[in-house]
Amino acid sequence: MRRLKPQYAFILAVIGVAVLYFLVRSLFGGGETPNAAEAKTAEALPSVQATLTPETAREVDVVLRGRTEATRAVVVRSETAGVVAATPAAEGSFVRKGQVLCRLAVDARQASLDQARANLRSRQLQRQAAQQLAEKGYRSQTQVLEAQAALDAAQAQVRQAEIALSQVDIRAPFAGVFDRRDAEIGTYLAPGQACGTMIELDPLLVVGDVPETDAAKLRLGAPASATLISGQKLTGKVRYVARDADPQTRTYHVEVIVPNPGLDVRSGLSAELKIAAGMGAAHIVPVSSLVLDASGRQGVRYVLADNRVAFAPVTVLEETPQGLWVEGLSGPVRVITVGQSFVADGQKVRVVAAR
Known part of the structure; x- marks a missing residue:
């Protein structure tokens, strides 16, 4: 049997040692400790910065766009027919309750009132005479009652004529601004036609x-x-919150009443309305932490206890120099302040303290 040359034996020994080394490494994890393996895995995770944000009880405001509006707006109309003879109230001026806005021509109304009053005096005398004759036995009680009925009818005619005469003056139903005049001198107004529009601006x-x-x-x-x-x-x-929503917008109408003693504020001005809605939970977060999710909702990404990312939609309550007050989070939350745009919901991350 031929013996191997020394150099070949050496080569075979080296190869055997190498195979044995890799075999042992594969069986026992390459000699790495569990902590070292975990450290390598953690280094492979994406890194984010997060800050712990506590929950705070805070006065909550409902903020919405609004506009100023007159408390009352009334079209003042004529109760009788006639030609406008005078317009004492200037358009756009403040008027007191009962002040004349438009005055119609009197025409025959004064004559009708004079005639009714004369008839009333005649009926009063007839009633008095009938009573005196009845006391002497020259009139029956029935005749006295007929005289009284005629007197009552004459009084009603006088009242009717007085009302007809008073209706020539179209008066302000409340104190406010005579905002628009619809009738000029010479305009014929039928019953129900407009003299002008009154608005109340205080409150x-x-x-x-x-x-x-x-x-x-x-x-x-x-x-x-x-x-x-x-x-x-x-x-x-x-002063008012609607109970029935607008079928088109699904919103509820709200009215806030404010004093306006100098009538400085006009109707129809745009306004930002802020209404106190009690105490509620809120968190303050940096402006830069706001992101949009796949559905387009505005919110923040935060880190759960197992270092996985979660998303919460939030509503901005107020912007301050320190950050945004938002609602929608619960309890202390580790809000991601750096890297929030590069991680996804449910993804595990490596968290470092925010700088």
Whole structure:
């Protein structure tokens, strides 16, 4: 039997040692400790920065777009027919309750009243004479009652003529602004035709439409504030919240009543309406932490206890120099502040403290 040359024996020994080494490595994990393996796995995970945000009890406001509106707006109409003879109230001026807005021509109304009053005096005398004759036995009680009935009819005619004469003056039903005049001197008005429009601006309304998600938070009498497009601020209280939603927008109509003693604020101005809705849970987060999910909802991504990513839709309550106050989170939350746009829901991450 031929013996191997020394150099071949050496080569075979090296190969055997190498095979044995790799065999042992594959059986026993290559000699790595479990901690080292876990460290390598953690290094392979995406890294994010997160900050622990506590839950805070805070006054919650419902914010919506609105507009100013007159408390009352009434078209003042004529109750009788006639030609407009005078328009004492200037269009756009403040008028007191009962002030004449339009005056119709008297025509024969004064004559009708004079005739009714003369007839009344005659009936009064007839009633008096019938009573005196009845006391002497020259008239029956029936004749006295007939005289009384004629007197009552004459009184009714006088009252009717007085009302007809008073109706030539079309008066303001309440104190406010005579906003628009629809009839000029010489205009013929039939019963029901308009003299003009009255609006009440003190107090004033600020109205808006609240989403169905916020309608249940509002209560009558809740304090509210309105910021006009000019920057002027008004304060008042909620006087009305609709119970029936608009079928098109699914929103509920809201009215806030505010004082306007100088009539400085006009009707129809745009306003931002803020209504107190009680205490609620809120979190403050950086503006940069807001993201959109696949459905287009605005929210934040945060890290669960097992270092997996989750998404929560939030509603912005207020913007401050320290960040955004939002609702929609519960309890202390590790909000991702760096890397939130590069991770997905359910993905495991490596968390480092926010700088």
